[in-house]
Amino acid sequence: MVKLVLMHKQDSIYEDELDVSYDFPRSYLKAMKEGVGDWIVYYEPVKAGPRGYFAVAKIMDVFPKPDADGRYLALIEPGSYLPFDRDVPRLLDGRPLEAALTSASGGPLSGGAVQLAVRRLPEDDFARIVNRGLPQDLEHIEATRYDTHLEGLQDETLVFQRPVVERLTRRKYRDVAFTRKVREAYGYRCAASGLQLRNGGGRPEVQAAHIRPVERDGSDSVRNGLALSGTLHWMFDRGLISVAEDNETILVSRNKVPRDVIDRLIRPSGKLLKPADPHHHPHPENLRWHRENVFGQVVTDGFSPWE
Structure with missing residues (x-):
């Protein structure tokens, strides 16, 4: 299994239902099969909109798309899709959040892997992106959003630094x-x-x-x-x-x-x-x-x- 970044464009020819299925061409079949049973991060490319990384989900299965030669569907595990609380930018202090998109100087690469609609995502990069989109202490943030007198209390989510996947489930x-x-x-x-x-x-x-x-x-x-x-x-x-x-x-x-x-x-x-x-x-x-x-x-x- 391997974690992936999946590119999504709102008005693409590919018919994505992000909490149900992801539509992709044969060229990405090998990587998508490797991702079955693991988590993915959805990503909006620069020309499609401002969101950057915006949601997570888990791939349950991959199969040919009916009546669409050369196209496949990745079935999303029910109950796994979750939009980020806040969109995660493509660059942080001028540096990509994905190691594969980072040049030797630390800046962003151009072309090549950047243009891939499906990219393998190392565990550290996955955790870094999810922690920015879905903070560890989100429950505490919400609990103290209006009840400011609770801000000094230590909520369970602050005491225990939960692993990313445990938090997502x-x-x-x-x-x-x-x-x-x-x-x-x-x-x-x-x-x-x-x-x-x-x-x-x-x-x-x-x-x-x-x-x-x-x-x-x-x-x-x-x-x-x-x-x-x-x-x-x-x-x-x-x-x-x-x-x-x-x-x-x-x-x-x-x-x-x-x-x-x-x-x-x-x-x-x-x-x-x-x-x-x-x-x-x-x-x-x-x-x-x-x-x-x-x-x-x-x-x-x-x-x-x-x-």
Whole structure:
């Protein structure tokens, strides 16, 4: 096994679904097969955008792409994809973060390996990139973001310097990373009510909901998330609300939710508020899954927040 850097361009001819599969030509097949079972880092090249290194995932399998001669798909292990909390620049103090892209003088190389869409990544380089994109103390950063009186306390994440891979597989850490990215993408507004509520300390009240739950092969991609208030999150998880086939009309289980509750909680337009960046919009396939597998089908626990 070997770790890899995979180049991704938003408008490429290659049809990547970064939390599901990576589309690549035959020339990279050998390296991609070596990467099966190991972690990869996604990278956006200079001409495609400003992000640099922006996410991690794990390759589960590689196979020929149906009806596309000379093309292959790398299947991403469900639940492994995780966007970086902050994008990692290509250069740090003028030096590349990948040893293979560094010249004898310490500066960046040009041409050659730089242009490869698939690059082998040494363990040290992988750790260096991930530690910058997903800091060791991310849970502590979030916990003290609004409660400044906690800043002097030593959180578990500060006491124990966890290995990179252990951190990437820990659910508590991933939930914090997912929540931060989803709430940021929606501008800390509830996608269903449109409200941006904060408590007395300035902490946003909006939560991050997985559209397709992780335990049912959902990912931690922002495109599998919705920013929702606590009550609407509860309703979404229990199938009382969902999103229609047009990917914006909010569906309500009207035989279970009182009309006055709908009027108070849902935007007057009845349309979903979406992130400013279209690349963060909910994926239609995730919304379809929720509509077909959760909406109107989940038995509630007998508790209704409006009663």
